[in-house]
Amino acid sequence: MLDIGYALSHRFPDPPQTDYRRADVHALRHDLFSGDVYLADTEKDQELSTAWGWVPVLDFAWALCDIVELIDRDPRGSRASRPQYAELDFTESADRMLFERRFGWVDIEGEWMPGDEPPLSFSHNELRREARDFLHDLLADLTDMHDDLGDNPAIWDLQARFPRVPAN
Template identity: 80%
Template sequence: MLDIGYSLSTRFPDPPQTDYRRVDVRTLRHDLFCGDIYLADTHTDREVSTAWGWVPVLDFAWALCDIVEQLDRDPRGSRASRPQYAELDFTESSDRMLFQRRFGWVDVTADWMPRDEPPLTFSHRLLRREARDFLHDLTADLTDLHEDLADNPVVWDLQARFPRA
């Protein structure tokens, strides 16, 4: 089972004067909602997580959904034996989260993990469903914190682009 989660940082609060109805894509993706994220395999009790406090969590959710789609570009889908690769760069550092799909399985590793530690492995279908659920749950949580965010067209477009699976 896959669990994707986040925590918002109290060290990097969002500016109080922010007009969430009109915030642009760059600000939403890079300047707001900082904290930490994790992907956990609940069966093996292992996870890939950050502990930096500055990761833009909405950007992470958005990028994760993009990566899952990128890993599905091979027309053979889960029958594709050739590995497909993607990486998620963290803007404020050189660290990366790495994804490799072969057949219907995706291995997830990170630069900061010990080299001898095996990757977390999930089915592509599960990763897609959980990534989209995480995005929608996160936007709902952020909208509870900042009601005007629900009126932002960028958020509407994002939710329409990646509907719940």
């Protein structure tokens, strides 16, 4: 089972004068909500995580949802045998998270992880559902901390673009 989570950084707090209601997409994706993220396979007790403290957590959730859709462009969907690739690069680092979809499965690995670590592997449907749940849960947490964030039009667009996916 896939678990996606985060921890906000105490070392890199958001500027106290931030107007979350009017923050533009660049600020939301790159300048605010720094911390660390992880993806874990709870059945295999295997985890892929950052430990840098500066990863823009909202950007990670947003990019993960984009990537899940990007690797689903083959019209054959889960029947496609040709691999589909995507990568998530971390702005302040040369490290990347790599995604490879073949048939209905997605392998995920981090370039910063030891080379002998096998990639995490999840069904594409599970990854889509969990990525969107993570995004919505993160937005709910951030809105609880910063009430004005819920009034930001960019957040409304993001929630509409990636609605929750019902469990099968």
